[in-house]
Amino acid sequence: MIKVQNLSYQIGDKPILKDISLTFKPHTIYGIIGPNGAGKSTLLKHMMRIIEPSSSTVFLKDQDVTKVKVKEYAKQCSFVFQENPRDLDFTVEEMIAMGRYPYLDYMGHTTKADEIVIERIIHELSLEKLRERSMLNLSGGEAQKVFIGRALAQETPILLLDEPISMLDVHNSVELLNRLKTIKDQHQLTIIMVIHDLNLAFQYCDEIVLLKEGEVLLAASRQEVLESEILQQVYHHRLKIIHDHGNTYVVPRANEKEA
Structure with missing residues (x-):
């Protein structure tokens, strides 16, 4: 559905991405992992087209995205930034309603169909008690759920998330990822997220893309990546893989001698 082909990018003389080619399959959760500075968010x-790609490097349904109108792209691909503006005096319901903008008429009117979608998102993310609350009065975790709700309200088949759990505690991280997985299954979404928490990445992502210094070192199923020596090399053999009753956990090695 979405494909990256021979994508390179540099700032000044510094290469950030180096000849990246990836194909993202429909109805799959992808986790993009790697050390700091690997080029994940870039x-x-x-x-996302926040950085407009060069011609013939990013494709949506085999069409060069640089040839797709912004409003049409917004009907296919929604996203949530790593950092979102918080100084907005809109209610939670109003913020989620903004996700319907690709479908509004030139007067900006919402329809009954739009209202049904907004209500569904509020319910799916358990935001009923916050719906009238101003964004100014939300915690970082609450605001992050609202921004994800706004993206989901676009009803796109592709959802791009840049570190969606970076502002959440463990409980809320797990709750949000569980909800995203359920929503993915219910609505047949493709979710591509940058994620630093390796343990949660390998619990919730179907496929893993491992980057280092702007290069794709490995793109495979989570099990293949877990078993790969490349993963240990990237993290300097500081990872311990624990298998317990059908679950797999990734934890840092605390003792140098364990490496």
Whole structure:
């Protein structure tokens, strides 16, 4: 559905992305992982078109995205930034309603169909008690759920998330990822997210893309990546893989001698 082909990017003389080619399959959760400075967010920003990609490097349904009108792209691909403006005096319901903008008429009127979608998103993310609350009065985690709700309200088949759980505690991180997985299954979404928490990445993502210094070192199923020596090399053999009753956990090695 979405494909990256021979994508390179540099700032000044510094290469950030190096000849990246990836194909993202429909109805799959992808986790983009790698150490700091690997180019994870930069790759995602090209797919978001926050950084406009070079011609013939990012494709949506085999069409060069640079040839797709912005409003039409917004009907196919929604996204949530790593950092979102919080100084907005809109209610939670109003913020989620903004996700309907690709479908509004030239007067900006919402329809009954729009209202049904907004209500569904509020319910799916358990935001009923916050719907009249101003964004100014939300915690960082609450605001993040609202921004994800706004993206879901666009009803796109592709959802791009840049570190969606970076502002959440463990409980809320797990709750949000569980909800995203359920929503993905219910609505047949493709979710591509940059995620730093390796343990949660391998619990919730179907496929993993491993980046280092702007290059794709590995793109495979989570099990293949877990078993790969490349993963350990990238993280300097500081990872311990624990298998327990059908679950797999990734934890840092605390003792140098364990490496």
